Amino acid sequence: MSRESAFIDRLREIATHPAARGLRDDAAVLGGLVLTHDMIVEGVHFLPHDPPEDVAWKLVATNLSDLAAKGARPVGALLGCGLGGADEDWDYMFLSGLKTACERFALPLLGGDTVSMPRGAPRTFGLTALGAGSPDAPARDGAGPDDILWVTGTIGDAGLGLAIAQGEDGPRALIDRYRRPEPRLEAGRAIAPLAHAMMDVSDGLLIDASRMAEASGVGLNMDLDAVPLSALAIGHAGEDRAARLRAATAGDDYELLFATPATAAEDILRLRQDLGLRITLVGRFRLWPGLSVHDVEGMVPLPRRLGYEHDRR
Amino acid sequence: MSRESAFIDRLREIATHPAARGLRDDAAVLGGLVLTHDMIVEGVHFLPHDPPEDVAWKLVATNLSDLAAKGARPVGALLGCGLGGADEDWDYMFLSGLKTACERFALPLLGGDTVSMPRGAPRTFGLTALGAGSPDAPARDGAGPDDILWVTGTIGDAGLGLAIAQGEDGPRALIDRYRRPEPRLEAGRAIAPLAHAMMDVSDGLLIDASRMAEASGVGLNMDLDAVPLSALAIGHAGEDRAARLRAATAGDDYELLFATPATAAEDILRLRQDLGLRITLVGRFRLWPGLSVHDVEGMVPLPRRLGYEHDRR
Incomplete structure (x- = not known):
């Protein structure tokens, strides 16, 4: 078993609230709120030469895809930014892609945190998307044999x-x-x-x-x-x-x-x-x-x- | 101006929704929801030899302090984990501190994301805390001259x-x-x-x-x-x-x-x-x-x- 899987298994022992859906669904469903968080790391989920605008777009779009899979309407997002690298233009191209995506999906950016990564560490971003949906949002485990x-x-x-x-x-x-x-x-x-x-x-x-x-x-x-x-x-x-x-x-x-x-x-x-x-x-x-x-x-x-x-x- | 400050100034141009409070408050306030996200990075916000249980506790406690400052009751959290380092015991001590903190503050862990950082990159965590509060949660800019x-x-x-x-x-x-x-x-x-x-x-x-x-x-x-x-x-x-x-x-x-x-x-x-x-x-x-x-x-x-x-x- 990979380190990540072993870690997530232990996280499940903490995430016992029904809204967590056993950490096995695309998103948490708490009453009419649908919540998802994705993290992307340079060198793992994107490459240093990928267009920064596209990195931002994809971060937003993949989180919203999790909301879409629960039938939810996006109501806001929080962004964690770990800035890195010597190239500050990268940051602004990233922000430009973020703006395009937020406008395209009418997604209000509500807050977050911005920090500088240590020298040489990869850029790291986390996005939390919040949606309004139904408490009965479809799970991934509801398919019947017919x-x-x-x-x-x-x-x-x-x-x-x-x-x-x-x-x-x-x-x-x-x-x-x-x-x-x-x-x-x-x-x-x-x-x-x-x-x-x-x-x-x-x-x-x-x-x-x-x-x-x-x-x-x-x-x-x-x-x-x-x-x-x-x-x-x-x-x-x-x-x-x-x-x-x-x-x-x-x-x-x-x-x-x-x-x-x-x-x-x-x-x-x-x-x-x-x-x-x-x-x-x-x-x-x-x-x-x-x-x-x-x-x-x-x-x-x-x-x-x-x-x-x-x-x- | 630091790179972070310049970045946040540009983020403000995107975060125009009133709930974002101009990115100048401890938390976003969207109706009765209070939302905050903090990111911590090894070598910046904590040191490799800090007790992992304390790193987890502090991540939870400082986010909940932002909710406290808005008079909100915590209703859940999403955790982004960027695992790193060779020492997997560190991960489990971190989880043990996380469990202690979640139990102590009756905070349901609802979901999140777990990834592996590239070799040599610092451990990086992001926590989103969600609270129930009042739409009139006190801001930091409401003090009067008397x-x-x-x-x-x-x-x-x-x-x-x-x-x-x-x-x-x-x-x-x-x-x-x-x-x-x-x-x-x-x-x-x-x-x-x-x-x-x-x-x-x-x-x-x-x-x-x-x-x-x-x-x-x-x-x-x-x-x-x-x-x-x-x-x-x-x-x-x-x-x-x-x-x-x-x-x-x-x-x-x-x-x-x-x-x-x-x-x-x-x-x-x-x-x-x-x-x-x-x-x-x-x-x-x-x-x-x-x-x-x-x-x-x-x-x-x-x-x-x-x-x-x-x-x-």
């Missing part, structure tokens, strides 16, 4: 974008999907009342879907052919089994993954139209545990790596 | 404790006052409805009092002889003018400093009895700006350093 699994938007663009940012040839528009994810706030609020379970896809569709199934104590069969790919992604990487597996195991999508009863399908299809957003049926839960994946050719052997696993870092 | 200034508890113990922790001879009980501050939560709730302005004393009595006066657009005359010293502090360092100036310019007290109309004096004295806590009248505000200090011998020349100034770090 439920069906949906995902918003398209999957795999960010993973391709990361590879392109790292030097692979390909369209720059995919890099934006990696650097400037769009939290599905409106969709999350519309979907939450219909969902038995909801989470965001941050580590990869297959791994996150299997986590939802496991947390819910059910199994899952996914249709690889149904995994929604963008035209850009298909143009760049194709849509054969290998391309689909690559998309379904790449991270950083920040789309919403949710379970509903099969009877809710018509409501979801109507929502899709209202929101003007792709929402795709990608799997069915079942009683017996485990994940299986199929496509038109039959059962798909599971890749060794289903997505980004924090424990194996 | 108000009087009070402080809870005793002043200067933590400063003496820090010197003893660093090798000076003296009673170990003073070290506890430095390492294990007690947020004045009960007192804060009782005082808030009576206070025109309130803040906690974290950087030193003189500097924090002068900040309250400046923020309120008034001046202040303080009585150095009135500054409340503990018997321990007097036994260790005496109570002459120099000892009192040392106490009034040392930081880390985490007592409450507040302004009331002179007519509230009787109520405060009654509160003092109910709470069983020293509450001492230490100054009077006035119309003309600036800080002056006197004692029985007359005007006290102001020391060059009124307390801990972040800008001069």
